[in-house]
Amino acid sequence: MFGLIGHSTNFEEARAKARSLGFEEFAEGNLDMWCSAPPQLVERLEVTNPSGKKIEGAYIDSCFVPEMLSRFKTARRKVLSAMELAQKSGLDITALGGFTSIIFENFNLLKEQQIRSTTLEWQRFTTGNTHTAWVICRQVETNAPRLGIDLRQASVAVVGATGDIGSAVCRWLSQRTGIKELLLVARQQQPLLDLQQELGGGQILSLEEALPQADVVVWVASLPQTLSIDVDKLKSPCLMIDGGYPKNLDSKANGAGIHVLKGGIVEFFSDITWQMMEMAEMANPSRQMFACFAEAILLEFEGIHTNFSWGRNNISLDKMDLIGAASLRHGFEALSLSLQPDASLAMAPA
Template identity: 60%
Template sequence: MFGLIGHLTSLDHAQAVARDLGYPEYADQGIDFWCSAPPQIVDTIKVTSATGQQIEGKYVESCFLPEMLASRRIKAATRKIINAMAHAQKHGIDITALGGFSSIIFENFNLSQIQQVRNVTLEFERFTTGNTHTAYIICQQVKAASAMLGINLSDATVAVCGATGDIGSAVCRWLNARTDIKDLLLVARNQERLQNLQSELGRGTPMDLETALPKADIVVWVASMPKGVTVDPTTLKRPCLMIDGGYPKNLDQQFSFEGVHVLKGGIVEHSLDIDWKIMSIVNMDVPARQLFACFAEAMLLEFEKWYTNFSWGRNQITLEKMDMIGQASVKHGFRPLLDLNRQPLAAKAS
């Protein structure tokens, strides 16, 4: 059995979803209540592969909200993730994906040092961040969507925002090894990690976001920003492809400028309907078919019986593992989302 640990995008979103899922005691509560709310299994999932194989899983709502980071409730945030992992393991789930901020919090706060959660000894091999499949899907989106827009990669400048993160560094490795892009711009906060990445790649120009955006034909957003960013669309190239792989999204999905195209990054479409309800409450356009690639990684590991933490640790994603999970993804009927939003861009306020 596979598991998915997720969270919602905001307090308002969480209150609305709680009401829809039949948890009225959660629906009108503020952030302090959500800081103490325990994890819940709120969905049972059935997935059929393109091969005909069927698997079952559970969705674990961690009750983490991004506001917990913004309001410096760090201890509550870390406790949410560890408790959700213990909850999944206690229910006998073989492999569980840490979605959204779950994996980021786990890595950034070294939660691997916390192995005992009450009466549960965490077995970390039961968990995966799902980042390898996410990186693979984003790279396929870069390749396919740029061709759709007439952007020739050999002439293109690509900016990766969040370049030193687990997914960002993997995307940079793939761009460096598997394409002939003209220029690679590396955007991240940690200058030491930026220099290390540049040395590893043997190319790439570290640059701040404001300087990088006007130069980029393609922008890959994989930074962790709870409140998103402000972008002045008038400074962007035309055409400009923006692949937003964050959750919550770094960019608002409303648009207002011709020639700027935003694609929901790290999203896959399955070839068959999935029996679940959870994707309808995280605003997927086709909730029976579309899902986060990190969640799909747990499904793929279950299909293949690869019960291991396939994606784990910072900057450990290799091209070989991306190829491996990519082949499994195609085999079982997943494909990258390529629905380009061709309406105008209005960036989320910071």
């Protein structure tokens, strides 16, 4: 069985979700009550691939919300408790979705293998980052040409280049895609220099320097609320892949010739009966999901019960090839642009 660990995008959404699922005590509770609330296995589901193979899984809500990020002990406890519940529920491979994987990595929860009486078995968990990186790269390769952008002549900026997903995207773009110029953007200089040396190239720039030069911008970092983008300085056309979390780039970059695509999202070939993607505000919630969640489903279909994506900057091109081939084989497609006659943007499967 596969598992998915997720959370709501904000506290009010979490309360609304609790009410819709019949958890009235959660719906009426304040943030302090939610900080002490245990994770909940809220949904069981079945997924059938194109060849007819069926697998079963479960969705666990960690009862974490982003408003808790400043509370280190609470965030740590939420993630570890959700992992404990997944293990005790007999889930063989579980994906950490949204902020749960970020908390796990940034707070170095590998040091916290013991949670109450349970010793967490790391091989049961995956961040899903390998599949997310592969999907984002596929979105670049598929959608840039549709906008008239020749990747062999294009400059591609990766914002958040030194992160787990960002560095994997950089490896793929530099070695597989044949782009003209890779622009590396991140907050810390030394990791950028290390990445540049690993890649054997790439230009290190600030965000302000990179954006006007980029034909394609891959965002794999969360956008600060205070960030302002001067759309008049962007190229036209410009493809922007919003691979961060939460996905709010479309509110920052909105103008003629700018095409924002939600990155790291896939669509299954048939409907899945579940509620959780409705809460995530997917355009087609019965089929669309985060690629990190889909990684757990793919690993279950493949019978690979191991921590496939684990640790920072460990994603290899071979692993991206493996999970990418599995993704196509089992009925997933990366979300793509749907270009209307007036060039406005909508969301649709590739």
